[in-house]
Amino acid sequence: MATKAKTVFYCTSCGNESPKWMGRCPACGEWNTMVEAPVEPKKGPAAAGAHGGAPRSGRRPQHLREIDYSQEARISLGMGEVDRILGGGMVPGSLVLIGGEPGIGKSTLSLQIPLMCNNLRTLYVTGEESARQVGMRARRLGGDDSNCFIFCETLIGAVIEEAESMKPDLMIVDSVQTMYTDTVESAPGSVTQIREVAAALLRFAKESGVPVILIGHITKDGFIAGPKILEHIVDVVLQFEGENRGSYRILRSIKNRFGSTSELAVFEMTGTGLREVANPSEMLIPMHEQGLSGTAVAAMLDGTRPLLFEVQALVSSAVYGTAQRSATGFDARRLNMLLAVLEKRAGFHLSAKDVFLNMAGGLRVSDPAVDLAVICAVLSSNFDFAIPSDVCFAGEVGLSGEIRPVGQVERRVQEAARLGFKRIFVSSFAKVEVKPEGIRVVKVADVPALVKALFK
Numbered sequence: 001m002a003t004k005a006k007t008v009f010y011c012t013s014c015g016n017e018s019p020k021w022m023g024r025c026p027a028c029g030e031w032n033t034m035v036e037a038p039v040e041p042k043k044g045p046a047a048a049g050a051h052g053g054a055p056r057s058g059r060r061p062q063h064l065r066e067i068d069y070s071q072e073a074r075i076s077l078g079m080g081e082v083d084r085i086l087g088g089g090m091v092p093g094s095l096v097l098i099g100g101e102p103g104i105g106k107s108t109l110s111l112q113i114p115l116m117c118n119n120l121r122t123l124y125v126t127g128e129e130s131a132r133q134v135g136m137r138a139r140r141l142g143g144d145d146s147n148c149f150i151f152c153e154t155l156i157g158a159v160i161e162e163a164e165s166m167k168p169d170l171m172i173v174d175s176v177q178t179m180y181t182d183t184v185e186s187a188p189g190s191v192t193q194i195r196e197v198a199a200a201l202l203r204f205a206k207e208s209g210v211p212v213i214l215i216g217h218i219t220k221d222g223f224i225a226g227p228k229i230l231e232h233i234v235d236v237v238l239q240f241e242g243e244n245r246g247s248y249r250i251l252r253s254i255k256n257r258f259g260s261t262s263e264l265a266v267f268e269m270t271g272t273g274l275r276e277v278a279n280p281s282e283m284l285i286p287m288h289e290q291g292l293s294g295t296a297v298a299a300m301l302d303g304t305r306p307l308l309f310e311v312q313a314l315v316s317s318a319v320y321g322t323a324q325r326s327a328t329g330f331d332a333r334r335l336n337m338l339l340a341v342l343e344k345r346a347g348f349h350l351s352a353k354d355v356f357l358n359m360a361g362g363l364r365v366s367d368p369a370v371d372l373a374v375i376c377a378v379l380s381s382n383f384d385f386a387i388p389s390d391v392c393f394a395g396e397v398g399l400s401g402e403i404r405p406v407g408q409v410e411r412r413v414q415e416a417a418r419l420g421f422k423r424i425f426v427s428s429f430a431k432v433e434v435k436p437e438g439i440r441v442v443k444v445a446d447v448p449a450l451v452k453a454l455f456k
């Protein structure tokens, strides 16, 4: 008698498993995220040993002192900025996910890594392109004499078998969505397949010590397709972003088991691949001599490194009844909050105005220190008054219009001084003890005081 294939339901947001479908995931509370997937029947002795009986893996707990740390030496990937984001190179046996929208340059970046570090024997597995295509790209990037092997395969079992016999120094898999395992029945790219593929690669990486770079596409909403569960499995998640039209790309770490997150590196896409931009502030700061209205420079901190960039705003009378508010690279709700603060605490009537906000270079920012520059850019556009080009800002704006101090303000001041800024506006509560030469630190307590100091 044929038995009905057993299925379970997974939440695509958090990976929670449930025997029946539910409209709302009980674990993360998201709606409409449960998808059906076939259950893989447990085979062999693992199933028998699952309950009761002796554990079969032969492993036992180790005392902290007994753990072998010797292989923790990091592997340099030949690109300084990528090494820095990883926390000083790649840890042997780690699984790194590089996520990004199609066409952003994930394949280019991951192919450039083996080309730049000639000494690493690399297995580059591609399920998206033919060996010829990859070869042509490698030639274009100027390094087809490197120690890199291209393997066109999509069955993950075969990939791992090949890797086990080849024992490369580095393995790259492009992309997780094209790989599949024949132990489960669903189509490549489905939640179950992605989970199984990532788990198989993680097992391989941990057991062999070979570091693995896994590429994953991102959906329109900005999530790694096939989804959060992948982020839980891997050790490091790097996100590759930027405007497709522009040539700058930003690589940021959003999870790192071996280093800090919120580090960020900037690359420029050129005719011969990605070029590292070692000094991103210089690229994100305006080139125009005479200041234009509607721009202000913010001193942000990305992870540990100060970064200065331009905030642009356009304020104009609303053509339609309701004013439009639009923010690129900045939280729209926060923009609304800042506009409300300007309205209520400083008496600017912006409710009948359209406000558009943009962060330079396709940057996406979440550092609250950018608030002050946002407010100044909006006011500058509103008054059509250009802020001098040698002024920058670092401060958070509170609900009552007060300007609050931000973390590591001295480092921001130092970076601003290094780039030739003459004045930096900070909160009056900020402690700046070391003052670099040539820059004046202007302390302001609230929005009215800021307006007085800057626009009068």
Ligand code: TYD
Pocket: 100, 101, 102, 103, 104, 105, 106, 107, 108, 109, 137, 140, 141, 269, 270, 271, 272, 273, 274
């Ligand atoms: P790709 O790495 O294929 O993107 P992904 O793997 O993320 O989908 O990069 C695609 C884009 O990069 C493509 O539009 C062409 C551009 N590109 C260059 O501008 N210069 C180059 O040297 C290369 C290899 C690609």
Ligand code: MG
Pocket: 106, 107, 108, 128, 174
């Ligand atoms: Mg690609």
